[in-house]
Amino acid sequence: MPSSTPRFGIWALVHGSRAALQDPDEPYDASWSRNRDLVLEAERLGFDSTLVAQHTINPHDETLDQLEAWTASAALAALTTRIEIITAIKPYLYHPVTLAKMAMQIEDISGGRFAINLVNAWNRPELAKAGIGFAEHDERYAYGREWITVVNDLMLGKRTNFKGRFFDVEDYVLRPADRFRERPRIYVGGESEPARALVADRGDFWFINGQPLPDVRRLIDDVGGRARTGPPLRFGLSAFVIARSAEGQAQEHLDHLFALAAKDAALRASQKENTDPKAVMHQTFAKSARVGSNGGTAAGLVGSYETVARRIVEFHRAGIELFMLQFQPFEADMKRFAQEVIPLVRELTARDDE
Known part of the structure; x- marks a missing residue:
């Protein structure tokens, strides 16, 4: 079961705007200074987590800026006091x-x-152009399984010996071990069968891309019902939120973002060419029109404050604990969500607990 109260996170703007890159109300900005201020403001507003996606080159346009995830995360760790910092990692890097x-x-x-x-990566040029190579889909997951096995044991402070197809680690131990808990949490993304098997075996949380509630229920039932050792698997959902005081205002903003996103058609086409066609994430996205990345508005968190709050509670009842959210304009709508929607969600979940 999820925690009694949903948790909320934000996607860091590591490669600029999430819905449309040519928005006069949100000029393109993937700078460290913007991301620093964004995460600090999210923490002040009461958000629980931030997700810092990892790309070495911008996945939309290699001429655009791209924040480096791991150095930025170390800096965020030093500057913040409460918010969880989740940093993505592609094992081949x-x-x-x-x-x-x-x-x-x-x-x-x-x-x-x-x-x-x-x-486990979907953007072919990022690895291929570096000379690392872009392995076939299931081979990447085989590599990732060995990789996370080694990482997990080392983060636990274990003296590690591992010999597999890809890694040969002998009598390795890292110190200091974790002073605060057993080890950092492990979130896993991906919805293919190898991804599902991997998260059931090795993950603490499964990140599900934004999609309608019935589809999310089926995914949770499948992976949540698989045999595993350790505590039950927990679930997070990515979603793009448009919440306004009235339904019509939310729909109007959604239409506005669709019109802006249409200006990025050439960039989206190029991105599609660079994407592994076996990546289930992009097959899922093709099912419906949406704005935002990682499923975006397909989760249906568009509407009045009350509508969005009720839909979040429905996802929470289905098993979603952490909602990793996107907005545009980001800073203004993030603040609006914290002030108008989160209190309604807290009220509704409190009723469930009575």
Whole structure:
């Protein structure tokens, strides 16, 4: 079962605006200074988490700015006091021994507020152009499974010996071990069968991309019902939110964002060409029109404050604990959500607990 009260997080703007790149109300800005101020404001407003996605080059347009996830996360860990910092990692970019040490250091800097989000990559040029190579879909997951096995054991402070197809680690131990808990949390993304098997075996949380409630229920029933060791799997959902005082105002803003997103058609087409066609994430996205990344508005969190709050509670009842949210304009709508929607969600969930 999820926690009695939903938790809310924000996507850091690591590659600028989430719905449309050519928005006069939100000029493109993926700078460190903007992301720093955004996360600090999110913490002040009461958000619980931030997700810092990892790309070495901008997935929309290589000429645009791209925040570096791990150095930025270390800085955020030092500047914040309460918010959870979840940083994505593509296993091919870091050896597991190196990454485990980095994760343990950021965990220590944050005082026990760090987590990694394991993703197995979909953007071909990012790896291929670096000479790393872009392996076939299931092969990437086989690599990721070995990789997270090594990282997990090292983050636990274990003296690690591992010999597999991809890694040969002998008598390795990292210190200091976690001073605050057993180890940092492990979030896993991806909805293919290899991804589902991996999260059931190795994850603490499964991040589900934004999609309608019946589809989310089916995913939770499938993966949540699989055999695993340790505590029950927990679930998070990505979603783009448009909440306004009236339904019509929310729909008007959605239409506005669709019109702006149409200006990015050439960039989206290029991104599609660079995407692994076996990535289930993008097959899911093709089912319906949406704005925002990682499912965006497909989750249906568009409407009046009351409508959005009720839909969040319905997802929560289905098993979603953490809602990782996007907005545009980000700062203004993030504040609106914190002030208008979160109190309604708290009120509705309190009734469920009575």
